[in-house]
Structure formats: C-alpha cells, structure tokens
Amino acid sequence: MRATYIYGAGDVRVITAPDPTLVEGTDAIVRITRACVCGSDLHPFHSMKADADGRPIGHEFIGTVEEIGNDVTSLTVGDFVIAPFSFSDGTCVFCVEGLQTSCIHGGFWGGGGVTGGQAEAVRVPYADGTLVKVPGTVDESQYAGLLSLSDVYGTGWHAAHQARITAGQTVTVIGDGAVGLLAVLSAKQMGAERIILMGRHTARTDLGRAFGATDVVAERGEEGIEKVRELTGGAGSHAVLEAVGFMPAYEQALGVVRAGGVISRVGVPQYEDAPVGRRSLFGKNVTLTGGVAPVRAYIEKLLPAVLDGTVNPGLVFDQTVKLEQTPEGYISMDERTALKVMVDPT
Amino acid sequence: MRATYIYGAGDVRVITAPDPTLVEGTDAIVRITRACVCGSDLHPFHSMKADADGRPIGHEFIGTVEEIGNDVTSLTVGDFVIAPFSFSDGTCVFCVEGLQTSCIHGGFWGGGGVTGGQAEAVRVPYADGTLVKVPGTVDESQYAGLLSLSDVYGTGWHAAHQARITAGQTVTVIGDGAVGLLAVLSAKQMGAERIILMGRHTARTDLGRAFGATDVVAERGEEGIEKVRELTGGAGSHAVLEAVGFMPAYEQALGVVRAGGVISRVGVPQYEDAPVGRRSLFGKNVTLTGGVAPVRAYIEKLLPAVLDGTVNPGLVFDQTVKLEQTPEGYISMDERTALKVMVDPT
Structure with missing residues (x-):
C-alpha cells in the first residue's frame, strides 16, 4: 500500500509500505476513506531529527472495516468507522472511567508496530475498544464532520x-x-x-x-x-x-x-x-x-448532532489533497494557507 | 493593648501598641479570646528581612464583639465571633461566588492599617462580611474547635x-x-x-x-x-x-x-x-x-458539626501559651515540639 512517512524536519514522503495484516485476534484492518493532517503533526515536521528509516505518520482517519480478528465482536466487515487518535482496549480501569488516552494497553498511531493514518489502510489494535461504528449509510458530504470526531472536535x-x-x-x-x-x-x-x-x-x-x-x-x-x-x-x-x-x-x-x-x-x-x-x-x-484528550470518550455523544447537521464541525477542513500530495498538505498547514487539510487515499 | 509584632527572622516580640478604634462605619472592634500561630507565620519567622518598625502578626482568632460602627447590621456588642484569616466585604462579585480571598475590598490581617490577631483586640473591617457569629453560649471547651475554623480546618x-x-x-x-x-x-x-x-x-x-x-x-x-x-x-x-x-x-x-x-x-x-x-x-x-482558601465560605457549613461534637478539629491544638509567651509559641512550632500553638490573650 501507499503510506505517509516522516524522515525528519520538513521531510514527509509517501512511500510503498507493506500492507497491514491482522496480528492479534482483537485487531481489525481498516481501509481508510479520509485522513487528515493535524497541527500536532507539525511539531515533528518542524523539529524531528533526520531518521533514514522514517516513521509512519497520521493519527486521524475514518474508513471501512476490511477484515477482523477472531476476537472482535462488535464490528463486521463493511462497517463505516471513526478512529480516535489513540487506540485503547475499552475495558481497563482507565477506559471504563473515560480516560482512554491512559489505557493500560493503548497507544498512539505510528509507533510500536502500529502504522499511521495518512495511508491507504491500517491495522487497528483492540478494534472493539478503539473504533466507533457510524450507524446507517454514510455519504461523502458527511466525511468532514465524521473525521473531525477523530481528533479536533473531541479535543x-x-x-x-x-x-x-x-x-x-x-x-x-x-x-x-x-x-x-x-x-x-x-x-x-x-x-x-x-x-x-x-x-x-x-x-x-x-x-x-x-x-x-x-x-x-x-x-x-x-x-x-x-x-x-x-x-x-x-x-x-x-x-x-x-x-x-x-x-x-x-x-x-x-x-x-x-x-x-x-x-x-x-x-x-x-x-x-x-x-x-x-x-x-x-x-x-x-x-x-x-491534557491529551480521550476523544474516544466523546465520539458517541457528539456523533448524533454531527449526523443530523445540528452542528457542522467539518467546516474546519478547507483543503483536500490526494494521498500522494500529503507532503504538500503539510506545507499548506505550516504556511497557514490551509486551516486543516483532508487527505483522500481512495 | 499588648500585641505581637515581628521584626525580622526569628524576632517576634509582644509590645504595647495603640488600642484599635473604629475607622469606618463597617468596622467592629473584637476583643480576642483565643488566637494561634500558623505554619505560614513561620515563613516570615524564617526569612523576613529585619525591619525596625516591625509589623503586627497573627491571622486566626475568635473573640467577642466589643464595639460596632454605624453601618454594621448583623452583629451586636457581646456576640461571640469567628474571624477567617482574611477580611472581605461579603457583597462583591467574588464574595457572592464564595471566593472571599479575592474580595475586591478585602485584605489580610497585619497589613494596610489593619493589625494582627495575636493581640488583645483588633479592628475588623467589613465586620458584617467578615465575621461569623457563633449561636448560643460558648464555653472554653469549644474554643479550640471554633478557632480551627478561622484557618486550618477551612483550609x-x-x-x-x-x-x-x-x-x-x-x-x-x-x-x-x-x-x-x-x-x-x-x-x-x-x-x-x-x-x-x-x-x-x-x-x-x-x-x-x-x-x-x-x-x-x-x-x-x-x-x-x-x-x-x-x-x-x-x-x-x-x-x-x-x-x-x-x-x-x-x-x-x-x-x-x-x-x-x-x-x-x-x-x-x-x-x-x-x-x-x-x-x-x-x-x-x-x-x-x-489556592488561598476562602475559609469564610465554609465556616457556617462546618460550624454545626463542630458545635455538636460530631467532629473535633480542635485536637490539632496541643499547646497553649499566654499572649506574653507568643514568641515561645513560635519556637515550639518551628522546632516541631508543638503541632499548633494556641495563644490566650485574656
């Protein structure tokens, strides 16, 4: 698949990376419909030390469940899902309290064998705990609002x-x-x-x-x-x-x-x-x-008003690039010619 | 009257000072029954720069209303009262919200023409806002509990x-x-x-x-x-x-x-x-x-359980000195031979 990696300050590239595969029974593979560039992605874009291996980047995405592990119970292949900017098991003491960013087994996209969201697909650990299924049929006009629930609205x-x-x-x-x-x-x-x-x-x-x-x-x-x-x-x-x-x-x-x-x-x-x-x-x-927002705790609560148009948080997206143009998206965000850049890997 | 002044680090003296008199119509003069030494009094006791004029010290006291200004409406001569460690008008926007330590007209004992609590008597600004009347008859066994409401319990x-x-x-x-x-x-x-x-x-x-x-x-x-x-x-x-x-x-x-x-x-x-x-x-x-505790906000709430003996916060007082021995009280607190020293100016 094609995926975005960062190799150092100012050095973002879209490369060919291995397709994600199920590792644990609690994993899901999600085919990404839309991702985006975050203000916090600009921190490594400004200051990351050069690294020849690079690391996958991107932590906000919506997409479709393509494959599930044997232990995933709440999701089905074909479900349209929102991913919060961190993954979490949904069952530990902190998850139960609504502080999923402190999940005992959780972590962040782009590290520890988990790839990033600015890509065609991603392996999602603890899919039951991490992903939120969007009910009904989703059309393209809703992507921006749903994607905002992945990070910026919840934050x-x-x-x-x-x-x-x-x-x-x-x-x-x-x-x-x-x-x-x-x-x-x-x-x-x-x-x-x-x-x-x-x-x-x-x-x-x-x-x-x-x-x-x-x-x-x-x-x-x-x-x-x-x-x-x-x-x-x-x-x-x-x-x-x-x-x-x-x-x-x-x-x-x-x-x-x-x-x-x-x-x-x-x-x-x-x-x-x-x-x-x-x-x-x-x-x-x-x-x-x-602190680091446990956006997973808020998605279900905020979702209905996004779906019925009561609020329109997706208005923060003012530019869309294809996945191959993701590096240009970083430049637009950095130069503030864009407020928030959506990435289309389809 | 006799009153405690601090002249620098380690230099606490009981001196003869002018008797307090009413200045504003909202003032009261309180004859002090018991005062005490606070852990925070030890900060100037450790580090105050020498000052030949000295300054009055002590910010916790209970006593009897001896005189009231023309504008005082809620107190009568003879009332037994608790003073919080700061005075406050009781009517400003912060007082109304229960943050009397941010009172627009308020202040702390021992500064700006207001004397301290380790003394025989004190002028209380904004007496209606500052003082809390203790209902019924107060006997000596209750002094410690009531005095704790002046600072340490509320804090x-x-x-x-x-x-x-x-x-x-x-x-x-x-x-x-x-x-x-x-x-x-x-x-x-x-x-x-x-x-x-x-x-x-x-x-x-x-x-x-x-x-x-x-x-x-x-x-x-x-x-x-x-x-x-x-x-x-x-x-x-x-x-x-x-x-x-x-x-x-x-x-x-x-x-x-x-x-x-x-x-x-x-x-x-x-x-x-x-x-x-x-x-x-x-x-x-x-x-x-x-932050700096608005103890005035808590006195009425905490008072009943102190009066009826449900709680016994006065147990923190483990030593009592007469007013003339206040400097020794500082030493006991500093050397930790006392947990909290009560001062008896009667």
Whole structure:
C-alpha cells in the first residue's frame, strides 16, 4: 500500500509500505476513506531529527472495516468507522472511567508496530475498544464532520468539558486553529454566554464567529490580555481554553483568567515548567486542567448532532489533497494557507 | 493593648501598641479570646528581612464583639465571633461566588492599617462580611474547635473541596501539619474510602488516623511515591491534597497522582515555576487546583458539626501559651515540639 512517512524536519514522503495484516485476534484492518493532517503533526515536521528509516505518520482517519480478528465482536466487515487518535482496549480501569488516552494497553498511531493514518489502510489494535461504528449509510458530504470526531472536535470538546463550562459563563479561547475553533463550538453547546476568541487570522476567526464566538481579540500578549479584561469588566474569564501549546499562550491564559476560574489546556505543551505559584495560579485559586484528550470518550455523544447537521464541525477542513500530495498538505498547514487539510487515499 | 509584632527572622516580640478604634462605619472592634500561630507565620519567622518598625502578626482568632460602627447590621456588642484569616466585604462579585480571598475590598490581617490577631483586640473591617457569629453560649471547651475554623480546618476543607472528592475515592494527603490532618478529616467527611497520609511524626500521624487516615506512609521522595503506588495497585491516588508548599511535596504529588486525578494545593507554594507539561500534568490529564482558601465560605457549613461534637478539629491544638509567651509559641512550632500553638490573650 501507499503510506505517509516522516524522515525528519520538513521531510514527509509517501512511500510503498507493506500492507497491514491482522496480528492479534482483537485487531481489525481498516481501509481508510479520509485522513487528515493535524497541527500536532507539525511539531515533528518542524523539529524531528533526520531518521533514514522514517516513521509512519497520521493519527486521524475514518474508513471501512476490511477484515477482523477472531476476537472482535462488535464490528463486521463493511462497517463505516471513526478512529480516535489513540487506540485503547475499552475495558481497563482507565477506559471504563473515560480516560482512554491512559489505557493500560493503548497507544498512539505510528509507533510500536502500529502504522499511521495518512495511508491507504491500517491495522487497528483492540478494534472493539478503539473504533466507533457510524450507524446507517454514510455519504461523502458527511466525511468532514465524521473525521473531525477523530481528533479536533473531541479535543476542543475536552477543553470545554474539563473546564466544566456552565450556562452563562464567559469563556476565552486562545488559538484559532481547528481545535480552538471547535473549542468555541463546544463552549457554545455547553451554554457559554460570552465566548471571546483570541486569534488573528480573519478567515479563521470568522468561522469562529459562525461557531459561536461573540468577540474576537486579534491582539496578543499584554495588549490582548488588556482587551479581554476590558471585555469582562476587569474581572477576567471564568474559563480559558488554551489550544496552542506554546508558553506565550499559557501566559496569555494566566492574564485573562478570572480569580477562581479554570485554564484548560489541550494544545500539547512545548514546555515542561511554567508559573503555578502564588503570583500565577495559587493566589487567585485558578485551576489548571486539560491534557491529551480521550476523544474516544466523546465520539458517541457528539456523533448524533454531527449526523443530523445540528452542528457542522467539518467546516474546519478547507483543503483536500490526494494521498500522494500529503507532503504538500503539510506545507499548506505550516504556511497557514490551509486551516486543516483532508487527505483522500481512495 | 499588648500585641505581637515581628521584626525580622526569628524576632517576634509582644509590645504595647495603640488600642484599635473604629475607622469606618463597617468596622467592629473584637476583643480576642483565643488566637494561634500558623505554619505560614513561620515563613516570615524564617526569612523576613529585619525591619525596625516591625509589623503586627497573627491571622486566626475568635473573640467577642466589643464595639460596632454605624453601618454594621448583623452583629451586636457581646456576640461571640469567628474571624477567617482574611477580611472581605461579603457583597462583591467574588464574595457572592464564595471566593472571599479575592474580595475586591478585602485584605489580610497585619497589613494596610489593619493589625494582627495575636493581640488583645483588633479592628475588623467589613465586620458584617467578615465575621461569623457563633449561636448560643460558648464555653472554653469549644474554643479550640471554633478557632480551627478561622484557618486550618477551612483550609484543609478547601483542599478536599477543590479536589471534588467523591465517595469511594482514594485520597493521599501530603503533610502532617494541622492543615494536612484536617484535610484528612475533610476527605473522610466527603466519603473518601482510602486516605493515605504521608507524614513522619508519629504523634501527628496518629491524630491523622483518628481523623480517618487508613494508611500512613512515612517515607518521602521516590521511596514514598513507591509505597503509595503499591497501596493503590500501581494506579495512584484519585486526589492528592498537598498541605506543605515546598517543591519536594509538589514532586511527591506528581508521583502519586492517578491519571485523570487531581492535585489540590493549600500549602502556600514556596516556588513559582513547576513542572506542568507532557511528562507531569498534561500527559496524564492531571488537574492542578487549590489556592488561598476562602475559609469564610465554609465556616457556617462546618460550624454545626463542630458545635455538636460530631467532629473535633480542635485536637490539632496541643499547646497553649499566654499572649506574653507568643514568641515561645513560635519556637515550639518551628522546632516541631508543638503541632499548633494556641495563644490566650485574656
């Protein structure tokens, strides 16, 4: 099959790789209908050390079950499925609690003998625990929405969910990437009254407004903080959803959060240490939450409104490339000429 | 009147200071029945730069209302009252939300023209908002329990409350000071099934067992973490209540917290930066919460069980000194010959 591998910073190639085969009885082989490029794929695209062997990449996909192992009970060949960005057994203590990203037997696509999603097909470990079957017949117009459930919508939802947003609150979202915009949508669905989106790309913030943002703040740093404080009567925001992952975004979150409020992070932190003491979190009783989103926990819940068109999270996809053009998709994402690039391996 | 002032590290003196007088119509003058020395008083006792003027100290007290300003409506001369460790107007947006430590007009004892609690009397700003009247007649046997509501019990409760402890959970408490022990009591009241107390002073951990600790781990650092992990079947603790404030305690909390769990801090952090990235909080979806406890929010709720003897938080007081001996009380606390020292200015 053809599959995308990364060999180092800036070096993404589509190569011929072995077809995936069943290894464990709990595996399934999925023929991929659509995949996509993630903002987090840009981290190795920026900084991965050169590796002559390369490694498979891509962790978001939808597709059709092509083969199942003997121990798979909930899926049938031909089922249309959504894969979350990590696989999980569905039965361990963490899976049962809805924290599938901490699954005792789970892992991430593209490592440990499991290949990536930007490919024609993939072996899915723990298929019963990992995959979610989409009921009914799926047509192409639904692909974008379903694919968003693989990562970005569930991740945006996780940010809002962990912040425990309640009706009437003021929420600030930092970052106008796909996750930030879907955090706006999620906050809106949870009843946030005022949603301030901090982002500077008009095409993106316009989509943010369509998803429910009531205000857009293009300024960054101290100036941006000042703007949000003005908009909140000086008090700050009950919840801050941080969908970037760089230190300036964390500092911005500290600046705009209300005393007693919550900073919920879903942008993978590109730092380890950060201010948490008396002058930052402690003195104001600010809660810091979030993490690697267990999107598997949210797919069934979010799916009906996607299928019936109540929400349209698939609008974050603004470019589609064929599998062979995946490297160009990375460049579009990196240069921000695309918000989110869908990959069509069919 | 006689009052305690601190002049620098190790230099606590009881001096003759002006009698407090009403300044604002919302003030009350309280004649102090009992005060005490707090673990956090030891921070300036260790490190305060010498100051020839000194500053009043002490932030926990119970007493009798001696005089009220014209605008005080809920209190009468002669009322027996509990003062929380910060004063607050009771009407601002943060007070209404139960975050009185962020009161717009509030502040802390011993600064800005407000004197301290280790004294014969004190002017209480915003008396209606700050003080809680104890119903009925109070006798001396109740002083310790009531005084614990001024800070340590409410602070321990805040740790557990912010961790949102629910029935059946495993909770680890780091620190066997008064706040840690009362965090044990609070966790027990909230239904925690297993309460692991990390502390090494047997007299204190024995009291912790009396308050509800099911296990005591005397080891620290990696060894202590290993012990707690063993006790929790390798998974770690749903909630970790950190009542120390030094970096090793934070690191211990990171080591024992379960994926998806909560670290709730009430020990004032003696650091500003700490690990919060992928390897510490983010990868495991650990929530970091807590802060300067708004004990005022909890006094009414906790008071009935203290008055009727259902709980006995006053057991943390194991030494009483007369006001003139307050400096010796600091030494007892510092040398850990006392768990918590009560001060009797009568």
